[in-house]
Amino acid sequence: MTLVRTTFGRRAFIKRVGLASGGLMIGFSWLAACKDATPEEVVMMPDEWFEMNGFLKIGDNGMVTIMSPNPEIGQNVKTSMPMIVAEELDTDWDNVIVEQAPLNTELYTRQLAGGSQSIRQGWEGLRMAGATARHMLKEAAANLWQVPVAEITTAAGILTHQASGNTAHYGEMASAAAMLEVPEEVEMKDSKDFSIIGTSRKNVDGKKIVTGKPLFGLDTYKEGMLVAMIVHPPAFGMRFKSMDADSVKNMPGIKDVFTIDTYTDGTRKSFADIATFNKKVAIVGETTWQVMQAKKALAVTWEDSPDDSFEIDMFGRIMKTEYPSGKESSQSHALKMAEIGSKKGNVVRKDGNVDKAFKKAAKVLERSYSCPFLAHNTMEPMNFYANVTSDHAELIGPVQTPEFMEQSVAARLGLTLEQVDIHMTRMGGGFGRRLYGHFLTEAAVISQTMQKPIKLVYTREDDMTFGNYRPSYYVTYKAGLDENNQLIAFQVRAGGIPESPLFANRFPAGAVENYQAEEFTIKSNVSVGAWRAPRSNFIAGAEQSFLDELAELAEKDPIDFRLELFDKAIKKPVGENNDYEAERYAGVLKLVREKSGWGRTREGVHRGVAAYYCHNSYVAQVLDIVKKNGVPKIENVCSAVDCGIVVNPDAAANMVEGGVVDGIGHAMYSSVTFNDGEPQQRNFDSYRLIRHGEAPRKQEVHFVKNDIDPTGLGEPPLPPVMGALANALYKANGKRYYHQPFMSNKPLLG
Amino acid sequence: MATYELKINGNTHSVDVDPSTPILWVLRDHLQLVGTKFGCGISQCGACTIHVEGSATRSCQIPVSSIGNKKITTIEGLSKNGDHPVQQAWLEHDVPQCGYCQAGQIMTAAALLDSNPNPTDEDIEATMSGNICRCGTYTRIKAAIKTAAKSGSLS
Ligand code: FES
Numbered sequence: 025m026t027l028v029r030t031t032f033g034r035r036a037f038i039k040r041v042g043l044a045s046g047g048l049m050i051g052f053s054w055l056a057a058c059k060d061a062t063p064e065e066v067v068m069m070p071d072e073w074f075e076m077n078g079f080l081k082i083g084d085n086g087m088v089t090i091m092s093p094n095p096e097i098g099q100n101v102k103t104s105m106p107m108i109v110a111e112e113l114d115t116d117w118d119n120v121i122v123e124q125a126p127l128n129t130e131l132y133t134r135q136l137a138g139g140s141q142s143i144r145q146g147w148e149g150l151r152m153a154g155a156t157a158r159h160m161l162k163e164a165a166a167n168l169w170q171v172p173v174a175e176i177t178t179a180a181g182i183l184t185h186q187a188s189g190n191t192a193h194y195g196e197m198a199s200a201a202a203m204l205e206v207p208e209e210v211e212m213k214d215s216k217d218f219s220i221i222g223t224s225r226k227n228v229d230g231k232k233i234v235t236g237k238p239l240f241g242l243d244t245y246k247e248g249m250l251v252a253m254i255v256h257p258p259a260f261g262m263r264f265k266s267m268d269a270d271s272v273k274n275m276p277g278i279k280d281v282f283t284i285d286t287y288t289d290g291t292r293k294s295f296a297d298i299a300t301f302n303k304k305v306a307i308v309g310e311t312t313w314q315v316m317q318a319k320k321a322l323a324v325t326w327e328d329s330p331d332d333s334f335e336i337d338m339f340g341r342i343m344k345t346e347y348p349s350g351k352e353s354s355q356s357h358a359l360k361m362a363e364i365g366s367k368k369g370n371v372v373r374k375d376g377n378v379d380k381a382f383k384k385a386a387k388v389l390e391r392s393y394s395c396p397f398l399a400h401n402t403m404e405p406m407n408f409y410a411n412v413t414s415d416h417a418e419l420i421g422p423v424q425t426p427e428f429m430e431q432s433v434a435a436r437l438g439l440t441l442e443q444v445d446i447h448m449t450r451m452g453g454g455f456g457r458r459l460y461g462h463f464l465t466e467a468a469v470i471s472q473t474m475q476k477p478i479k480l481v482y483t484r485e486d487d488m489t490f491g492n493y494r495p496s497y498y499v500t501y502k503a504g505l506d507e508n509n510q511l512i513a514f515q516v517r518a519g520g521i522p523e524s525p526l527f528a529n530r531f532p533a534g535a536v537e538n539y540q541a542e543e544f545t546i547k548s549n550v551s552v553g554a555w556r557a558p559r560s561n562f563i564a565g566a567e568q569s570f571l572d573e574l575a576e577l578a579e580k581d582p583i584d585f586r587l588e589l590f591d592k593a594i595k596k597p598v599g600e601n602n603d604y605e606a607e608r609y610a611g612v613l614k615l616v617r618e619k620s621g622w623g624r625t626r627e628g629v630h631r632g633v634a635a636y637y638c639h640n641s642y643v644a645q646v647l648d649i650v651k652k653n654g655v656p657k658i659e660n661v662c663s664a665v666d667c668g669i670v671v672n673p674d675a676a677a678n679m680v681e682g683g684v685v686d687g688i689g690h691a692m693y694s695s696v697t698f699n700d701g702e703p704q705q706r707n708f709d710s711y712r713l714i715r716h717g718e719a720p721r722k723q724e725v726h727f728v729k730n731d732i733d734p735t736g737l738g739e740p741p742l743p744p745v746m747g748a749l750a751n752a753l754y755k756a757n758g759k760r761y762y763h764q765p766f767m768s769n770k771p772l773l774g
Numbered sequence: 775m776a777t778y779e780l781k782i783n784g785n786t787h788s789v790d791v792d793p794s795t796p797i798l799w800v801l802r803d804h805l806q807l808v809g810t811k812f813g814c815g816i817s818q819c820g821a822c823t824i825h826v827e828g829s830a831t832r833s834c835q836i837p838v839s840s841i842g843n844k845k846i847t848t849i850e851g852l853s854k855n856g857d858h859p860v861q862q863a864w865l866e867h868d869v870p871q872c873g874y875c876q877a878g879q880i881m882t883a884a885a886l887l888d889s890n891p892n893p894t895d896e897d898i899e900a901t902m903s904g905n906i907c908r909c910g911t912y913t914r915i916k917a918a919i920k921t922a923a924k925s926g927s928l929s
């Protein structure tokens with residue numbers, strides 16, 4: 025056991041004895057997520073709940089409600105975060121009900137889904153919440169039984185005093201415990217004593233998902249609610265000029281047509297606000313289909329927009345992004361990147377002297393890689409419910425950044441933070457798209473204008489052509505080997521539109537004597553945003569393909585080649601600030617080597633390997649391709665992952681498998697291209713996402729077992745698989761793949 | 775506007791809507807049967823899959839006027855207690871991530887097993903390729919379909 029100081033503010037402990045509302049649960053029952061109870065298993069609701077702290081309340085019958093503070097986007101935090109609380113509370117998981125917490129900045133910190141950080145950053149606080157409540161329950165029992173607290177033990181929601189033979193379930197002590205002072209220090213369990221963490225628990229929303237219960241923002245329905253849609257400019261570099269609203273106002277069910285500004289001048293914006301298409305048209309009507317018809321019929325005139333800029337407050341630092349005028353095309357994007365990428369960039373890191381080393385090198389390899397813009401394409405399109413009155417805004421829907429959006433929407437509506445309530449629904453995917461809550465603001469502004477509750481719904485086309493894309497990137501690697509095939513020089517020059525994907529301090533920085541990292545950027549008016557594993561989602565695949573080709577040039581096995589470099593980084597690291605732990609990096613490579621049976625050749629199986637570190641976790645993958653009638657098919661992907669302690673192993677494996685499929689799909693098939701500023705892909709007929717038959721037939725996931733506090737998993741499995749895929753395809757087809765998507769029209773995987 | 779009597783999940787529902795309204799929006803907006811999802815509106819993603827007389831159908835493509843007396847089953851009506859073998863297999867494999875596409879996946883899988891109780895990998899891939907999952911749960915979906923097929927309780 026470890027003693028830790030509790031750091032809760034008093035506010036986190038609003039004590040309640042006998043809620044005025046009797047046995048009612050707090051919150052919205054349709055948002056509440058009773059745990060996956062099979063029909064036979066009727067959950068007995070207690071008569072009374074006692075709130076121990078902002079994270080949990082205990083019922084008089086021993087049931088426990090645990091609030092899941094963070095937004096759920098499919099990363100399964102709604103199950104895994106409560107598991108952590110339940111572990112330290114030492115209760116029986118079968119007696120736990122999970123509820124999605126609303127946005128409450130006084131009770132919770134960092135209610136955000138992004139950067140694979142929910143578990144990592146929530147870890148301490150969640151454990152403390154459980155441990156504190158357990159301590160208070162023990163204290164209440166000690167008081168009643170007149171015995172020392174230290175002699176009381178807990179297990180599965182039962183308090184026991186061995187010597188006196190007293191026992192009680194948590195519910196019996198909850199009322200007294202809730203009255204106690206919060207302890208200054210509490211004990212937390214040793215990881216070897218964990219009985220919930222590290223065991224696989226089913227998704228608490230599983231049953232609701234498979235039976236089609238309303239869970240998602242788009243499922244929100246309220247009496248009297250209208251449906252709203254937006255019309256935004258068809259191309260980047262264009263803006264609203266005029267429209268003939270009267271032509272559609274009389275269509276069936278249509279209530280109003282008007283323009284809205286997402287932001288007005290002078291509003292402070294955070295990173296969760298984006299610049300795209302500030303003025304847009306709003307159409308409001310009775311039903312979705314009616315509004316869709318009006319949207320098709322509405323004639324809007326657009327005009328070219330002038331040079332523009334957008335300022336955001338990036339955690340105290342004001343950042344200004346410029347959006348030049350003009351209508352861009354993918355062809356000119358590609359030419360620009362290749363041209364600028366061929367010149368020396370801005371040097372970000374320099375160890376030794378690469379130029380001298382290249383002159384000495386016996387062999388030099390130089391290769392360029394690129395990738396297109398990508399849309400997020402969450403399966404649930406953007407949407408939000410808003411009911412804004414003169415002194416209150418009720419907002420319900422899917423957003424990854426409720427805390428930031430509360431501030432910007434309050435400012436935009438002219439309300440105080442207290443007047444704004446944001447409720448989080450389960451999200452039909454996030455991948456970074458819902459970090460940018462403009463749709464929440466749009467819904468609020470439309471509701472405020474209409475003085476009515478509305479649900480804003482984006483069509484797939486609205487969603488896909490709205491921007492906020494994964495940037496388009498370009499990188500050139502150059503490496504030099506000496507006569508003993510030792511890597512003596514490594515240069516990376518990375519850039520993109522509008523940002524560079526460079527991580528100057530990541531591997532192989534630290535493992536090469538002469539190393540140089542350069543970057544460049546190209547301005548654009550196509551808006552971009554974080555997309556699952558930002559920057560890593562390209563640079564990992566490029567780097568890992570390059571290392572594969574380099575290993576081949578060095579006549580070494582690709583895993584051995586990397587391990588030699590890690591060995592150098594462990595024994596004699598070059599430079600400072602190397603952003604990885606070489607042992608753990610090498611650890612996942614060794615694990616994947618063992619588990620995949622690397623080195624054993626099988627007739628007709630073509631293997632590629634890759635490893636990458638991002639978002640605090642390490643992942644290595646071996647991808648196997650077999651050819652069927654000449655067409656490559658991914659037979660198996662074996663992943664080895666080091667993300668510290670794994671809270672919910674089966675769900676974690678699911679997350680890895682998903683990242684693998686997602687990474688393969690986007691490297692292989694997906695892109696957004698532009699012509700005259702206009703996105704050429706508007707829906708899934710022209711935007712290719714990976715489909716069932718193209719996914720790996722099998723997957724294996726192995727976790728490194730250690731005691732390190734957990735790190736993220738939503739993003740890290742995706743980046744390296746792009747490299748493993750390229751390397752396996754090379755083995756299968758005898759051809760290297762440098763430019764994503766590897767296959768844009770012809771089917772390559774069958 | 776016109777009135778239609780729809781046979782959905784064993785009940786008859788009367789709706790007064792424009793004849794061109796797709797069944798998807800009748801279900802979602804008029805009957806609050808929101809388990810059937812909107813993903814693309816152009817028959818490309820499968821999120822809106824329902825059964826019409828037992829066959830998997832994209833409800834975003836079926837105008838209400840064309841349905842007549844045909845029996846519709848939605849995810850809400852696939853089983854009484856959420857215990858259809860496909861639903862059970864989905865829970866056993868803990869398939870969903872975000873979950874948004876899963877109603878459509880389940881409806882397609884249930885119709886597949888109905889007509890082909892022992893599908894091969896190729897059969898599964900061919901039939902399921904119309905259902906997109908951005909979260910990438912395909913590997914588990916395949917395993918769950920095989921489990922459901924094995925369970926033998928498919929009628
Ligand atoms: S919504 Fe019908 S297939 Fe996508």
Ligand code: FES
Nearest residue numbers: 872873875907909
């Ligand atoms: S589970 Fe998220 S789209 Fe399939």
